[in-house]
Amino acid sequence: MSEPVSTDPVSTDLVDELRSRVRALLTEAWPNGAATQDVDALDFLRARFDAGLAWVHFPVGLGGLGAPRALQAVVDAELAAAGAPDNDPRRIGIGLGMAAPTILRYGTSEQQRRWLRPLWTGEEVWCQLFSEPGAGSDLAALATRALPGTDGVWTVDGQKVWTSSAHTARWAILVARTDPAVPKHRGITYFVCDMTDPGVEVRPLRQITGEAEFNEVFLTGVRIPDTDRLGAVGEGWQVAQTTLNNERVSIGGQATPREGGLIGIVARTWRTHPELRTAELHQRLLRHWVDAEVLRLTGERLRQQLAAGQPGPEGAGGKLAFARLAQELTGFEVELLGEAGLGYDDWTMVRPELVDFTGREAGYRYLRAKGNSIEGGTSEILRNIIAERVLGLPPEPRTDKDVPWKELAR
Amino acid sequence: MSEPVSTDPVSTDLVDELRSRVRALLTEAWPNGAATQDVDALDFLRARFDAGLAWVHFPVGLGGLGAPRALQAVVDAELAAAGAPDNDPRRIGIGLGMAAPTILRYGTSEQQRRWLRPLWTGEEVWCQLFSEPGAGSDLAALATRALPGTDGVWTVDGQKVWTSSAHTARWAILVARTDPAVPKHRGITYFVCDMTDPGVEVRPLRQITGEAEFNEVFLTGVRIPDTDRLGAVGEGWQVAQTTLNNERVSIGGQATPREGGLIGIVARTWRTHPELRTAELHQRLLRHWVDAEVLRLTGERLRQQLAAGQPGPEGAGGKLAFARLAQELTGFEVELLGEAGLGYDDWTMVRPELVDFTGREAGYRYLRAKGNSIEGGTSEILRNIIAERVLGLPPEPRTDKDVPWKELAR
């Protein structure tokens, strides 16, 4: 077990110490660098976790060193330079970004030790059972029921939707109603659900693009031991806030280069296809280019603020601005292409693990981008949040906060 | 007194009869046509009123013939062709468009006979005392008090604002609170206020353009006889709906020509000033031109619907669309002008009787157009109305409808 590093303000000493710990890890677990063929990637990731270099701001013993979060970038850069294996954060994003912070804050020591290591190494994939057909933006209205048993085991029945990775996940974070007689925010409990339980049925949900990124999950008599509950009974809403507020922030990540992302694709098409150009498209392209650069600089300023320990409210707008730009750019791209924009690459129903905007054609990007303003909090909800939490505008009159859940109209 | 015309569906016979009545009027009251110098314009307008040719859909004896409203266009066209004097509808628009329909619906015979003739001829100008500093979009929250006296005379105290023509008006339509103990919509009464009362003080309200089109009106112990009340005590809100719903509709008016209005001004500048053109401005000009033509065709379709006796909900959108177009066009015009757009014609504080977009320069138009989305119902209120009354979307939760007025927070 590693010693914790100093918790003084970020200093050159601390950076040096982290670098030396990375070198020690590499020497021990990745001895011949990128030429290493005989070391299993999983073994290396486990060794990295045990060395406290998984997420340095986590506590010692749980993959971290109690160091400032911003210093993770130092570790990542050193390991990337050495060509060491990574845990593929895109594949296990829900575990890393949502489940882990919640387990860290609300889990028992036993739960933390059981779940965090295989979560981080990617041995166990996590998914999220939050949204329901009748509870989207209004998540607290959820209707999935969890009934306590006399044997310390809960029985869960309900339907969840928009669940990515459900068909590959070993575990799910789950919110369910345990008391319908109290107002909706107070009768919810937060569980970890074993996705191998026979009562869990996962059905792919085909979407506008033809593929099925997400799933519907039907829960029928699913049994969850009370030891897999996170936080107190009836306090699931507060626990879920930790989950929802912990979207993965790329602190200390690299700055995005100019023309990174979708604008780069469009600009390349423009440069290589002079026959598509018109005066009207030109003016719109220049507007989009400016908008993309504004978003890039806004993100860069946010990154600098976070790195300087001055997080501002600007983060709240990133997803909103990205969704708008992505939708405008992809709509423009289809129009720019003219006849080619009338086509589509492939309607085949597949179940992709990842969304890849760059690996598909313009029509796919156009359709997939429509989800950017819906998934993970609609743009409408984000505007409410900015107006109320950032600008301090008053909330709307509410009629749903103090009424018992079972008396709400549905 | 004229005989009423047939109330059969609009027919050629009816049109012929109206034309012959117009000829009779002209023969009698405008004998030598445009060369007439010895006939007073006011005498002619009185004769026209008495002949039932003022507003043909009004009852006989009150300036009309009980004819279909659409036929007014026939009368107007004949009289315009003869060069007969008109009552300058722009100067007395509040009387014609708002006071008259309300007096017609809610006035006693005596009130109708007293007020309608000089209102129509323009001898007596009317203004509207509705809005208050604390009651704009929420007109029903108005705080101007009217207290009944034992002598059949009400005493009115309060402040009104955004009153055009107050300094030239003889009469005002006025809403005031007569019962603060009931919910706000139920404690209002509708009066006609004599603007020569010594308690009426009119102060010009200088605005963004430098001029003062509107006034503030301070009411201090103004005395209004109960015989000048319109409708029952406490029913002023319903009476006011008639006023507000009777904006003057140009039924049977002439179709607007292409490039009529602001777009024509901008297009002429474009054509005569090639040195101002850029590719970017060109694309925006074409967009504005299309938008203006869309609005023109929309208005033309509405006009045809009304003329065919098929009024649709489309009218609700006209003001909203006009305000947006006017603001976009005038902002574009200033930008197009470049250096000239940095100037302003005249900041002199004057009190114009009419707003004249074409008689002033681009900067004035830009600033004045900002009022188009505020005056006479803000664009926000119009969107609410369209959403609820045209589209049938549900209202927002309300907390102000059933509470006594005096208990509302202000």
Next chain:
Amino acid sequence: MNLLYTEIEEELRASVRALLTDRSPVAALPGRLAGPDQHDPDPHDPALHDPALWHALAAELGTAGLQVPEAAGGAGASLRESAVVLEELGRSLAPVPFLGSAVLATTALLAAGSERVAELASGARTGTLAVPFSSWEHRPTVRVEGGTLSGRVTSVADATAADLLVVPVEGGALYLVERGFTRTARTSLDLTRPLTDLAFERAPAHLLTEDPAVLARTLRTGAGLLASEQLGIAEWCLASTVDYLRERRQFNRPVGSFQALKHRLADLWLEVVGARATARAAADALANGAADAPVLVAVAASHCGTVAVRAAEECIQLHGGIGMTWEHPAHLFLKRAKADQLALGTPARYRSALADLVDLPA
């Protein structure tokens, strides 16, 4: 200029709507198009071309011949009535080749003075115009050699079941082709209007006209009438969104009571009202051969093409997650609206065309 619907037009609309509601209900479209395991749509799938429905619409209701004079075998109505049919097709996305056959091919045959128009007018046969569906100012690439045609035309609409092809050739003349060509299906963004590549190899052909103005007029007519289809799309999207938001509850309120959504829908409604006026104006001007038809077509194409896409995009967004699913028909309207935005000239192309038409030079 009559911007209203006549009684006859309203009766026609009612007949067409009744037929389409019965035989091609919107709610059934996603299921017809592709089950959960289905791959690329097959353009010969009856879900993509329904011959029985087409026969009922074209021949039994007589819509195929609306713009054709009675003397030429048609119904003796006009493009105004054809536009009403397109509004209903935009509302239903029914898989029938009305645009290609009853608008594009028929307009070309009429303008060329061909008697063959009677075959299309009766609904007995089906035709289309062999141009890429994105064409605006089309430069034909098919060659004439000894009275036969050779060359390729890509992305042709309504060609799946077409018997008669009106084929523009180099120089702008139009030929009629009935055989000697092959069809290859494309994978189209718009699932309900499949596109086809055509290859001609010494195909026997019949000269219709050498006047290149006929092609220009046909394309302009197509764009002007497409505005009515776009109006129908926008109306469906607006109406279905309003219906959904009245029913869907979140936070113990109908979602449609939230003011931000109400204001967006009010603005959208205003644009749809404008679309109706411009689409009517374009159809009326084309029907009457009005001098300013090119201006009114450009205005309608520019406005309606934009409104349809915006309405479909708002429809998806305001339906939330359900609008992103394959099972809900909203995505089919988005795909149709986006494809229509490219079809027969984009809104931007038509705005640019106004520079010359109304003397607003660059």
Next chain:
Amino acid sequence: MNLLYTEIEEELRASVRALLTDRSPVAALPGRLAGPDQHDPDPHDPALHDPALWHALAAELGTAGLQVPEAAGGAGASLRESAVVLEELGRSLAPVPFLGSAVLATTALLAAGSERVAELASGARTGTLAVPFSSWEHRPTVRVEGGTLSGRVTSVADATAADLLVVPVEGGALYLVERGFTRTARTSLDLTRPLTDLAFERAPAHLLTEDPAVLARTLRTGAGLLASEQLGIAEWCLASTVDYLRERRQFNRPVGSFQALKHRLADLWLEVVGARATARAAADALANGAADAPVLVAVAASHCGTVAVRAAEECIQLHGGIGMTWEHPAHLFLKRAKADQLALGTPARYRSALADLVDLPA
């Protein structure tokens, strides 16, 4: 590229804001500018140029010399700090010639290597650049004859009280002029930044540089820094609108609780956040002579010029009637924002300039 504010910059901001809040409070501006009976504003009115305030800002706080090296008589800071001052001037509309003197004239004198820059840096004297305020790519029309200048320059900003004029002449050289010219006041849309016409008749002049690149660099610097003023305008407009909507009640609710308004303000806030990032990027790039300064200036000028107008227009609209009155300061911000949109090149001009700068050809 540092997009944050340094501690020194925050201290500078606090000093400037304290001075302006005390000596030129926004709420007092409409009253200072023109009472109900006042006619055209007089540009020599102290409300339009406040020499005492300018002395306190320029000389006592030392802001006039921020971008000037200590060796040349300045504060040895940079354009980053000048940009912070402009943010505060945008928030206050204080009647001082900072842009003309401490940015435009000073940049030109520095680039030309003139020792005279010390006079401006100390705040002892005031200068400006003699170009129409709408200039972007300026083509000078003033002629040189035997070392004297003749000609007219219209719509010059900050010329009311300027002692030193930097005058571009035909061919692009710059001259320094101190006498031999007349000023004529214009009636300006922007009430708080009067414009002046200058007429030179054989005015004695001193050659500063023959390099036309100095003028281009000065104009670009001005446009890049103006973005920070535009950011300040937008921030005032957003903040005052939010404050008003929290207080104003209609329908027994704070107006700011209505969702449609909340969503509009959230969108506006997002644009203001973007404006801050781009304005900082432009100032930093200019301060450091970064190679991509022209790109970052174009982005900032395009975005911030647009955002300031939008914020001011929303401010007027959401204040309802009160925002239309002369007594409320909102109109002054609208006029400044609209004039700034035209100043030193419109957002559209700068977007178009990107075509060459980032290889996106027409």
